[in-house]
Amino acid sequence: MLRDKNKTLIPEGFLFSVGEAAIKKPGRKDIALIYSMTEANTAGVFTTNRVKAAPVKLDIEKIKSGKGQAIIVNSGNANACTGRKGMQDAAETALLTAKNLKIKPSLIYVCSTGVIGTPLPMEKIKAAIPLLTTNLGRHTLRNIASAIMTTDTFPKVISKKVKIKNRTGILAGICKGAGMIAPNMATMLCFILTDIAVEKRTLSRAVRDSVRKSFNRITIDGDMSTNDTTLIMANGMLGNAEIKENSASYKIFKEALDEITYGFARLIVKDGEGATKLIAIEVEGAADEKEAEKAAFAVANSNLVKTAAYGNDANWGRIMAALGYSGIKFNEEKVSIHIGNIKVVNNGIGTGKDAEANDYLKKNIEVSILIDLNKGAASAKVLTCDLTEEYIRVNAEYRT
Amino acid sequence: MLRDKNKTLIPEGFLFSVGEAAIKKPGRKDIALIYSMTEANTAGVFTTNRVKAAPVKLDIEKIKSGKGQAIIVNSGNANACTGRKGMQDAAETALLTAKNLKIKPSLIYVCSTGVIGTPLPMEKIKAAIPLLTTNLGRHTLRNIASAIMTTDTFPKVISKKVKIKNRTGILAGICKGAGMIAPNMATMLCFILTDIAVEKRTLSRAVRDSVRKSFNRITIDGDMSTNDTTLIMANGMLGNAEIKENSASYKIFKEALDEITYGFARLIVKDGEGATKLIAIEVEGAADEKEAEKAAFAVANSNLVKTAAYGNDANWGRIMAALGYSGIKFNEEKVSIHIGNIKVVNNGIGTGKDAEANDYLKKNIEVSILIDLNKGAASAKVLTCDLTEEYIRVNAEYRT
Numbered sequence: 109m110l111r112d113k114n115k116t117l118i119p120e121g122f123l124f125s126v127g128e129a130a131i132k133k134p135g136r137k138d139i140a141l142i143y144s145m146t147e148a149n150t151a152g153v154f155t156t157n158r159v160k161a162a163p164v165k166l167d168i169e170k171i172k173s174g175k176g177q178a179i180i181v182n183s184g185n186a187n188a189c190t191g192r193k194g195m196q197d198a199a200e201t202a203l204l205t206a207k208n209l210k211i212k213p214s215l216i217y218v219c220s221t222g223v224i225g226t227p228l229p230m231e232k233i234k235a236a237i238p239l240l241t242t243n244l245g246r247h248t249l250r251n252i253a254s255a256i257m258t259t260d261t262f263p264k265v266i267s268k269k270v271k272i273k274n275r276t277g278i279l280a281g282i283c284k285g286a287g288m289i290a291p292n293m294a295t296m297l298c299f300i301l302t303d304i305a306v307e308k309r310t311l312s313r314a315v316r317d318s319v320r321k322s323f324n325r326i327t328i329d330g331d332m333s334t335n336d337t338t339l340i341m342a343n344g345m346l347g348n349a350e351i352k353e354n355s356a357s358y359k360i361f362k363e364a365l366d367e368i369t370y371g372f373a374r375l376i377v378k379d380g381e382g383a384t385k386l387i388a389i390e391v392e393g394a395a396d397e398k399e400a401e402k403a404a405f406a407v408a409n410s411n412l413v414k415t416a417a418y419g420n421d422a423n424w425g426r427i428m429a430a431l432g433y434s435g436i437k438f439n440e441e442k443v444s445i446h447i448g449n450i451k452v453v454n455n456g457i458g459t460g461k462d463a464e465a466n467d468y469l470k471k472n473i474e475v476s477i478l479i480d481l482n483k484g485a486a487s488a489k490v491l492t493c494d495l496t497e498e499y500i501r502v503n504a505e506y507r508t
Numbered sequence: 509m510l511r512d513k514n515k516t517l518i519p520e521g522f523l524f525s526v527g528e529a530a531i532k533k534p535g536r537k538d539i540a541l542i543y544s545m546t547e548a549n550t551a552g553v554f555t556t557n558r559v560k561a562a563p564v565k566l567d568i569e570k571i572k573s574g575k576g577q578a579i580i581v582n583s584g585n586a587n588a589c590t591g592r593k594g595m596q597d598a599a600e601t602a603l604l605t606a607k608n609l610k611i612k613p614s615l616i617y618v619c620s621t622g623v624i625g626t627p628l629p630m631e632k633i634k635a636a637i638p639l640l641t642t643n644l645g646r647h648t649l650r651n652i653a654s655a656i657m658t659t660d661t662f663p664k665v666i667s668k669k670v671k672i673k674n675r676t677g678i679l680a681g682i683c684k685g686a687g688m689i690a691p692n693m694a695t696m697l698c699f700i701l702t703d704i705a706v707e708k709r710t711l712s713r714a715v716r717d718s719v720r721k722s723f724n725r726i727t728i729d730g731d732m733s734t735n736d737t738t739l740i741m742a743n744g745m746l747g748n749a750e751i752k753e754n755s756a757s758y759k760i761f762k763e764a765l766d767e768i769t770y771g772f773a774r775l776i777v778k779d780g781e782g783a784t785k786l787i788a789i790e791v792e793g794a795a796d797e798k799e800a801e802k803a804a805f806a807v808a809n810s811n812l813v814k815t816a817a818y819g820n821d822a823n824w825g826r827i828m829a830a831l832g833y834s835g836i837k838f839n840e841e842k843v844s845i846h847i848g849n850i851k852v853v854n855n856g857i858g859t860g861k862d863a864e865a866n867d868y869l870k871k872n873i874e875v876s877i878l879i880d881l882n883k884g885a886a887s888a889k890v891l892t893c894d895l896t897e898e899y900i901r902v903n904a905e906y907r908t
Contacts, residue, residue, distance in 0.1 A: 157833045158832040158833070158837070158840070159832030186825070188825065188828075188829075189824075189828050189853070189858065191855070191856060223825065224824075225824060225828070225857075411811070412903055415903035416904065421904065423624075424624075425588065425589055425625040425734075428559050428588075428624065428625070429559060429733060429734050432558040432559030432560075433558070437558070453589070455591070457589060457590065457625075496900060497901070500895060500897045500899075503811070503816065503819070504816065504821065
């Protein structure tokens with residue numbers, strides 16, 4: 109089993125390198141390259157924000173081929189709202205990387221994260237690319253996870269073995285998140301690599317579904333970024349028969365992928381800017397999943413609910429108020445709410461157990477709020493974090 | 509011209525009193541009575557939150573008559589999510605007040621603000637009502653504005669003269685706001701009193717339209733309360749011919765009403781929990797007013813935009829991102845953004861004047877952001893405030 113210096117399980121045929129381009133400031137790794145030794149089936153999911161960063165626009169075109177071989181990514185600058193120059197810069201980054209790697213530019217995906225509205229310092233990026241190519245294989249996946257951090261406080265790496273018939277493949281991924289995470293995976297980059305052979309349309313459907321149930325069900329501040337990208341590359345070097353949706357192995361592969369994306373979603377929320385608590389908000393008894401999701405997001409995005417959680421205050425009135433303006437229809441007198449295992453609301457009225465629930469909030473850093481609308485059978489779970497003074501500090505000072 | 513001890517202009521025939529009911533804690537005025545010596549045409553606008561407090565449900569029924577003579581209001585307890593008991597308590601409050609005032613219960617409006625989910629301490633309220641009646645005339649409108657404050661830092665009173673033909677009428681109002689203010693006037697109470705005679709349907713239409721352009725265009729944290737109420741009473745004691753929509757005087761009356769509601773909307777945002785800056789966000793060049801409003805609210809509700817304003821950071825990328833997820837359609841390359849008089853974005857690209865705009869933010873406590881979509885002729889302006897550590901502190905500790 110291939111493991112790198114960080115003991116991360118690594119799929120066959122992928123090489124990594126990181127470099128210093130001094131994009132925002134010198135002295136930190138801020139550019140990275142992921143390379144597959146063979147062309148890989150590649151799929152992706154991108155931000156639904158109408159304002160899309162230049163590299164996102166570029167990648168959306170490239171992903172149509174379902175093929176890829178390398179990802180070049182920088183932090184410190186989002187290359188968003190940079191007009192025609194931004195598009196040229198993203199294309200040039202791909203072109204130069206392709207030239208150095210001696211592969212087709214159409215196989216290179218470009219990702220950027222950081223400040224919006226400032227043109228990429230192309231001279232610095234151009235200078236960094238040759239060394240990235242030379243250094244391929246000298247760095248680890250965890251090094252890349254560190255290089256793409258912005259306000260993240262720790263690098264996010266998950267890898268796992270997947271048994272495909274008599275062979276053992278690997279799914280390994282890295283992710284960055286922190287602030288500006290909202291439904292539809294804002295300011296989030298996630299790259300998942302595997303040596304398992306997966307047919308390209310199957311790969312695309314699988315990653316879309318996994319993202320829907322993970323990254324699209326988390327929120328930190330309700331904002332949504334211009335750069336969100338999830339890419340998956342399957343280079344097939346395991347040598348298994350290509351997995352299709354009707355393959356026996358599909359379910360095993362999909363479960364592993366789900367675990368990775370859900371694992372990252374959880375890590376992103378845990379690392380939400382200034383967060384001290386992970387809050388799981390589950391709405392059940394809804395008419396359909398969409399309604400459950402809408403209600404859960406209204407509660408999860410409420411600054412009042414999030415500050416109450418921070419203050420260890422089981423203020424369920426704020427939960428009721430958020431449900432009330434969520435836009436869904438429900439009967440107030442049928443609602444029940446649990447905070448942890450403590451039922452604080454029954455038939456829309458307080459049960460008088462607030463002190464107990466305050467105590468539960470005080471004692472736990474991962475807390476759950478369960479809301480039962482008692483009208484149907486559908487449910488949805490959304491992950492969020494509390495809102496703290498530290499969030500304000502981080503975001504008021506981000507550019508300064 | 510009638511002025512009370514606080515020099516507030518007071519319309520003819522209205523009397524006020526405040527009392528101590530120790531609803532949340534003893535030692536502060538927390539209950540108040542507004543009384544008109546004659547029956548008044550009365551109109552109101554209420555929260556659109558699906559979860560409505562008991563007094564709101566009661567008042568929505570009463571307002572159908574278009575008549576009223578008194579308002580009894582308490583702070584410290586919202587009487588929301590209190591089930592059947594809450595409805596009984598609100599009705600009993602009206603009944604007791606009516607008995608003491610010797611008028612019909614249907615003419616009494618009940619309002620509550622404060623914590624959600626705790627039953628009203630009815631014994632304390634019952635004990636306070638007789639004294640409120642006895643003391644009518646001994647207190648000022650400003651005393652009432654103080655008694656209904658929750659997290660407000662100052663009482664909000666506005667009054668003005670209105671010339672109706674050869675007579676001079678008065679419009680006087682009080683208001684409370686602070687946190688949880690969102691589109692549709694959340695946790696907001698506003699009472700406007702006038703001696704000008706206004707026909708009841710005209711009064712109703714006028715107040716609805718004024719609220720739409722004032723309280724419904726402000727946001728502090730995007731949350732929306734269960735108790736919001738605006739009531740207007742016109743007792744006609746000025747003796748003018750009743751104003752109807754086609755009256756010559758209608759425009760004059762309506763302008764005065766607009767000035768009062770917009771004035772209060774501004775005061776509420778200035779007094780937003782923890783706010784240090786008032787931010788006016790205007791979107792112009794939209795296809796229609798609704799689209800302009802939607803875009804302006806997305807920007808106004810963005811925690812990232814609000815924290816950037818707090819940090820004096822002209823981070824227009826966050827404004828672009830918020831426009832991008834607002835749900836409206838626009839061409840990124842046509843957008844221009846002004847922060848104050850400084851054009852920071854032209855055709856979707858930064859103009860390089862961020863330092864100048866930072867300086868403008870640093871030097872002003874009332875700032876403006878103007879976004880031009882350059883697609884149509886419609887516009888809308890939304891008022892909001894910045895998001896600060898103090899907001900977190902106030903809301904994390906609200907019940908403790």
